[in-house]
Amino acid sequence: MKELRRRATLRDVSEKAGLSLITVSRALRQPETVQPDTRDKVMRAIDEIGYVPNLMARSLVSNRSNMIGVVVPILTSSLFADFAQGVAGVLQRHNIQMLLGVSQRSTLQEEEAVRTFIARQADAIIVTGFTHTDTCRKMLAGFHGPIVETWNLSDKAIDLSVGYNNFAAAADMTRYLLGKGYREIAMVGGAFENNDQATDRRDGFLSAMAEAGRKVRPEFILSVPNPTTIQSGADLMMRLLDGPVRPDAVFFQAELPAQGAMMACLSRGIRIPEDVAIAGFGDLSLSALLPVPMTTVRIRAQDMGERAANLVLGRLAGKASSNAGQDIGYDLKIRKSA
CATH class of the missing domain: 1.10.260.40 (lambda repressor-like DNA-binding domains)
Structure with missing residues (x-):
């Protein structure tokens, strides 16, 4: 041996x-x-x-591990990969390593990732959203280092936060569709359970429709199961198109399903936007290159990751930081699909 x-x-x-x-x-x-x-x-x-x-020995002396834990829901979306890259790029310039946890959009798996980060003496923790299990919230509240909640805005942040207004973004896209003359608008959201971003987007859509005096058919409010995929979008689009009333526009509040919906329509000879308009949310890199370029809400994911990392570094360096959330904003990218 x-x-x-x-x-x-x-x-x-x-x-x-x-x-x-x-x-x-x-x-x-x-x-x-x-x-x-x-x-x-x-x-x-x-x-x-x-x-x-020996970093463990060094951390005993310095009381720092030079590791920061980051939890994202999935890695199949390039948005979250861009976000993680933004965090990692800033940390690497300061010789700090990123520990990455993937929750699969499960609050229990997020809780387990946070527990692991704390056990490994992470100096800070960055999480997605504001929805956590009670146990996870207690662990974060008792954590010794900076905590950054991301991808949304809330006045109930545990510590620091950086994101954008999901409610306003969805409402603005809905108002745009209404302004273009669409009336029978369907919405396909992300999985709503334990997902504050998805529920805020849904509520923003419903608010804008109510503001315009438009009632939304119950069958026009759908959600994609986890994980969100191109195929799930294609399947839900076919359900909408084969229903008793066909929508004249569909607002997908996640980008991969929107791409699948477009492919399904084109495969059946359904014209976009002449027969049905499609809007997405996220602006993945492929969206502008589709057969019909996608109208969508653009999210600055990498910028959000960089800001989250800089918030952490500032706090660790002893700089005063406001608990008010940093709003990175969003843009409507108007293309041919709507």
């Missing part, structure tokens, strides 16, 4: 570089306090023997 190799230690670096243990330690922790040639010797020795610092 092959023996396990011994892990290289700081003492090994000291011997390889021909320097005292104190000098090597200072070169790593406070490089500005040693001569450049001394630091070069230390770095060459580290490279030659493959030394990796």
Whole structure:
């Protein structure tokens, strides 16, 4: 049986570089306090023997792990991948690692991810939305570091928040469709259970319709199951088109299902927007390149991730920060589908 190799230690670096243990330690922790040639010797020795610092031991001294936990609902949407990239890009510039948890839109899985982050001594936690289990909320409220809730706005944030007004975004898109003359507008939302973004978008749609004096048929309010997919959008679009009353516009409040709906319509010879208009939410990179470019709500996901990371870094650096949510806004991207 092959023996396990011994892990290289700081003492090994000291011997390889021909320097005292104190000098090597200072070169790593406070490089500005040693001569450049001394630091070069230390770095060459580290490279030659493959030394990796013991971060657990270092965190006991500094009381920092240099790790930040981030929970996203899914990674199949490029929006959440862009968001995570925004967080990671900022953290990497400060030599901080991102721990990524995926909740699959389950508050129980989010709770488990948060528990793991706390157990691993994460310095801060970034989560999606404001809907959490009671246990998760208690863990976050008792957490020692910064907490950032994202992807929505609320006056009941646990700590810090950055996002956009989902209610207003959905209402504005609905008003746009009404302004273009559409009257029988159906809405396909995300899964509403434990999802404040989806419920706010639904409520924004209903509010704008009521404001215009338009009643919404019960069969015109649908939600896609988890996970949201292109196929689920195609299936729901066919249900709407084959119903007793056909909508003249469908507002999909998630982008992947909207893309599936468009493909389903085109496969049946249904013209967009002449026979039915389609609007989405999110503005994925493919949306502008579809056979009929998608009218949609554009979300600045990467910017949101960068702002969340900067909020965390500012708080960790001791800078005063307001608990008021940072609003990144949204845009209506008007294209040919509506």
